[in-house]
Amino acid sequence: MTDRPVRFHNTLSGKEEAFHPLTPGRINMYVCGVTPYDACHLGHARCYVTFDFIRRALTRLGYAVTHVQNFTDIDDKIIHRAAERGEAPAVLAERYIADYFDKMDKLGVRRADAYPRVTGSLPAIVAFIERLVAKGLAYAAGGDVFYAVRKFPGYGKLSKRSPDDLQVGARVEVDDRKSDPLDFALWKAAKPGEPAWPSPWGPGRPGWHIECSAMSLAAFGDTFDIHGGGQDLVFPHHENEIAQSEGATGRSFARYWIHNGFVTVNKEKMSKSLGNFFTLEDIFKKFAPRAVRYFLLTHHYKGPLEFSDEQLAAADARLKEVDADLRRLDAALKTPLAAKPKEAKAVAAALDAFGPAVDAALADNFNAPKALAVLFALLGELKERAERPKAIDVEGLRRGVALVRDTFRDVLGLEVGGDVVPGGNADADVAERVARREAARKARNWAEADRLRAELLAAGVTVEDTPQGPRWWRS
Ligand SMILES: [Zn+2]
Ligand SMILES: [Zn+2]
Known part of the structure; x- marks a missing residue:
């Protein structure tokens, strides 16, 4: 490539x-x-x-x-x-x-x-x-070695400050061993009991x-x-x-x-000295790690990021909606159908446009929020097309669902939608009960239909009635 x-x-x-x-x-x-x-x-x-x-x-x-x-x-x-x-x-x-x-x-x-x-x-x-x-850019002084900042002409080019500016507003520590307060340690002599490695300047450790x-x-x-x-x-x-x-x-x-950029809490930089400090160990007790990751990626990396529990809760809820959407789509797209050529063409066009749109968002200063917007737009379109009463393009929509899952996983690093509901005995059993409930509904036996729905729900299966018939997914 x-x-x-x-x-x-x-x-x-x-x-x-x-x-x-x-x-x-x-x-x-x-x-x-x-x-x-x-x-x-x-x-x-x-x-x-x-x-x-x-x-x-x-x-x-x-x-x-x-x-x-x-x-x-x-x-x-x-x-x-x-x-x-x-x-x-x-x-x-x-x-x-x-x-x-x-x-x-x-x-x-x-x-x-x-x-x-x-x-x-x-x-x-x-x-x-x-x-x-x-x-000649560094000098030893009593077992320490310092870098002579003023001997390097380019100093300040990254942070856009000159040594003279730094000197004026300096909070630089006073240290008699340094020739200039701006100089910084390259090697530190070990104090008694500290870990030390041998060097030409005596035992110590790197700055x-x-x-x-x-x-x-x-x-x-x-x-x-x-x-x-x-x-x-x-x-x-x-x-x-x-x-x-x-x-x-x-x-x-x-x-x-x-x-x-920084993480802020009440607009202040999160730091230990301010006590507004959250360990991941504590956060993960309340929120799934993927919710934290998603919350981070909904903001561009360069700006400050204001943290709150509410934002994490919202991120968690949003991902659960995506899970439910994808499972519902999986369930809706179980039966192959012959699509109308016009519909198949429209789905293919949406899928073809998706990859380049994701790439464009990434190539634009790694814009994760924009990439997410592209993903949600495709997911929305898939949902909308799957809800249409007839002639949906099952094959195309399935490819779209796979694309959404793969892009969340590979590009955003987020697992969504759980496992694709597999075939097998457990599914056959669910399908059989869903069919019995549908038969009960058709026979207007509402009590039996409700009983079967409750039974399925207790087994972790949600049934939804749609114009194309019942759909179900594991929640
Ligand atoms: Zn570094
Ligand atoms: Zn925000």
Whole structure:
């Protein structure tokens, strides 16, 4: 398959632009992963559902996507939390990495192609820092190593702030060992009792930013296609990654940067310090994971997303309507019928227009709400045509139902409509009882008809009377 044109917002240029991969048809995408020191929350769900959706969209548009995502499995936050709980940092990190996979699997986030970890990348990280020191872009100071921000001329090009602006409004920490308050740590000397790895500057651990430069270089080389993450990573994390990588290699780093918006509660950014913070563990006690995913995808990834229980309840209800619609259509389309050529032609035209309309929504800055609108339009048309009193195109409508299910599953990552009601003894039994009820109705034996309907309902089968006769589905 050849790749199709796609446009999206590039944080680096500040504009929506046409995408051209380095190698036609192939995309290398690096997404910043979690620091596993606490349970996954809704902000994580938004980020990783976004990049999962983007990956699915690019795959559908014909690209072979390689997705690499790191785990910051050693960090100040992990060390502090582990000390509070009296456990080893590695044990704590492992537990929250397991939580990450558990929650993201439930959300239908496909696994990345590789998950490099800091603790598995130390030689590459140390070599990267040595390279920066050799180039005069970094300096050692008492067992720490800092990046000299003002030595990198492009600093600020992603976040659109100059070092001078940063200096003025700075909340930068005062640290005597730094030559300039803007400089940031590449290597941190270990304090007694902290996990440490050997380095030319003494035992210690990497600063946060250097790992992504080292890991993306190891995975993709100097230059790659897409770098992603949450909007809060633009500064300083991604700005610092650019300074490190372009400083070391002298080549351009990621060519396109994609950032997803915040999750807000009462218009404030969801964060732990504000206490308006929801773990996925808690949310999944009340709502199905697919409702969370659907809620996220009903909003464009770039904007802020206002969270509320009401919105999740509405998302859950909407998906259940889709389930019921699809099951009803399955039931209605059980019997083959010869369609009128005109009707068959109209259905074929609707199905032919559907794929390109989905592609167009995806290629337009990964517009999930628009893709959903295209899906709901087709579903609505299928429902409307299936309700017509005669000469419906059963074969065409069945293809349409399969298309709706497949697109929900493959593109949106949402399972809808349950299983197609299969044949078999259980179905034969239901069909027999439905037929008996219909016979009772025709004989105007309403008591018997009602009794059979109640019996079927108790068995989880809903019967609906239509101009074409009774339809039934499992609820
Ligand atoms: Zn990163
Ligand atoms: Zn909304």
